[in-house]
Amino acid sequence: MFPTSTRFLVVDDFSTMRKIIKKVLLELGYTNVQEADDGKTALPMIQAAHDAGQPFEFIISDWNMPGMQGIDLLKNCKMDPRFKSVPFMLVTAESEQKHILEAAKAGVSDYVVKPFNSATLKGKLERCWAKHNSPVTKTA
Incomplete structure (x- = not known):
């Protein structure tokens, strides 16, 4: 685990x-948890935290939000070399295959469909840990 x-x-x-x-x-x-109410608020927070030398090490975002949606925040993070390797989990009511494929193509670490329980979130975090700490990921 992380x-x-x-x-x-x-x-x-x-x-x-x-x-x-x-x-x-x-x-x-986990005690170091900050919040943002949409992607438009989150992106400058992610950039400022990185610039301050205290980068976020895991992002959990809703998909459907005003301002900037979670999928767009994900794409912005994955296009920026500073945030490309940061684990990113989408939590959403969107369970359609096309959304899951779009998120996978954009580089999402994992995907949680609402409603969920704490065991589900814990399991997804463990999967992300394994994925981001595998020898294949580290050499890529």
Whole structure:
């Protein structure tokens, strides 16, 4: 699993969903969790944290948000060499195959369909850890 010091950014326009995700992360021992209410707010936060030498190490974002959607935030992050390797999880009600394929093509680390429980989120975090720490990923 990711170290408990991992810096998370949770992006969702629905404050209750941010609180739910943050609560699950806290239950898993993660205390360094910041929030943003959409991609338009999140992107400058991601850039500023990196520039300050305290980059986010994991981004969890909703797909459907005003301003900038999660898929666009994902694409922006994956196009920027500074954030390309940051694990990025989309949490969404979008379960259609075309959305899952679009997210995979954009470089999403994992995909959680709402509603979900803490065991599901924990399992997805473990999968992301394994994916981002495999020898194949490290040499790529």
